Amino acid sequence: MEEPTSMVLFLMGKNQFVSAILAMEALTALTFCLIVLQMLIESSAVLVAGWHRMGYRYINNNQSLMSKELENQIRKLHGMVGNAVTSGKYILFGAGSTQLLNAAVHALSLHHNASSPPTPVLASIPFYTLYKQQTDVFGSSNFKFEGDASLWMNNSDSNNTNLIEFVTSPNNPDGKLNKAVLQGPNAKAIYDRVYYWPHFTAIPASADEDIMLFSISKLTGHAGARFGWAVIKDETIYQRMTMYIGVNTMGVPREAQLRALKLINVVLQGRGREIFEFGYKTLSNRWENLSQTLSVSTRFSLQKIGDQYCRFFHKVRKPSPAYAWLRCEREEDKDCYAVLKAANIIGRRGGVFGAEDRYVRLSLLRSQDDFDLLLHRLNQLVLEEDKIKTMPIM
């Protein structure tokens, strides 16, 4: 499922730059900033000649479907940010991380024994809805979506059964740095780490799981480029996933690879300071504004996220999640989506994430205008609470 999310993140960078420029008084500084702005816009541009790279494969990379240069830049990026260990691991490209989700499920369930039931695919509630949708749509005799991972935690079968667990860290919708709940010898985790970047979360350690997924859509906001990558420890799993991508789409478009290369190179310039600092500042401000607005409410509550030490910024930093996971606290507000909708606020209902409809996810990755409107409308809802509370009892 497409998430209309972070495209704006990149655009916002420009807007913020423009307002910063307007605030500047000295004309010389203004001229300089305009030049920098122009450079930024141009440095991430890609122009492709009609005859360029028409074939399926990279002849200078052993006929591979993947650009070696892009792979090297991805390793460099993870090294610079310190968010994932890539040395001694394989990297595989996909059409967004979306394509890699099922590639991983396929690879992990191949050892399946035809006379035993399908391998359960599990996740912790609340979970990203695509795990279920994909597994249902692509379902084979090898695997089946079975929902809540914690139900298998104390199950005596769980040590003898092969299990596949999706672990989303930070989680969509609640931003938590989740860990696998299933630890048995036959439990395999797919770590969806698409939000594990300094704009959305502290980076407490370099992630080192066996299968980790990332995406340009959450790194720079270029969701429509459809480019993601997997970092894979085990060679057999890497080969099975490679086979899946080959059979499914015969690799990722070269245009997408070229664009991703260009974008990652821009991120690498200046050691990522610009985009990560901008993203962190914007999202932590939004979280603060939202928390402040709801702090006086007894009707709505937000997920709790603490301050945490970040190895990228070398400091303790505030929360800056991509989404708010709002809960309607009143007994009668069982349909929180409807409560907000009536106030002209459109979120995504809790049921979509396997949770109660008492929860709603609000996106904090939209344009500043959208966010300001959201805040304004929430504020009105909270003010109404006060009126009701202070109404004289007849």
Ligand SMILES: Cc1ncc(COP(=O)(O)O)c(C=O)c1O
């Ligand atoms: C947790 C999670 N995983 C994966 C994706 C898929 O992103 P993409 O296919 O653009 O990489 C999303 C998109 O919203 C997401 O939230």
Ligand SMILES: *[C@@H]1O[C@H](CO)[C@@H](O)[C@H](O)[C@H]1NC(C)=O
């Ligand atoms: C191509 O394959 C050979 C043999 O496997 C290897 O030694 C070489 O490093 C590869 N070249 C590239 C660019 O990956």
Ligand SMILES: *[C@@H]1O[C@H](CO)[C@@H](O)[C@H](O)[C@H]1NC(C)=O
């Ligand atoms: C398949 O699994 C069943 C039990 O689930 C077991 O009895 C049988 O030996 C297995 N077959 C193979 C080829 O592993």
Ligand SMILES: *[C@@H]1O[C@H](CO)[C@@H](O)[C@H](O)[C@H]1NC(C)=O
């Ligand atoms: C599983 O067992 C642990 C420890 O006994 C307990 O804390 C936990 O609540 C149990 N989980 C479930 C889903 O029953």
Ligand SMILES: *[C@@H]1O[C@H](CO)[C@@H](O)[C@H](O)[C@H]1NC(C)=O
């Ligand atoms: C599963 O195996 C581990 C050891 O690998 C053991 O500690 C645990 O108690 C077992 N769990 C169950 C539910 O049997």
Ligand SMILES: *[C@@H]1O[C@H](CO)[C@@H](O)[C@H](O)[C@H]1NC(C)=O
């Ligand atoms: C949002 O928070 C920032 C500080 O984080 C503050 O400067 C700004 O005034 C707040 N905006 C609103 C509308 O509350």
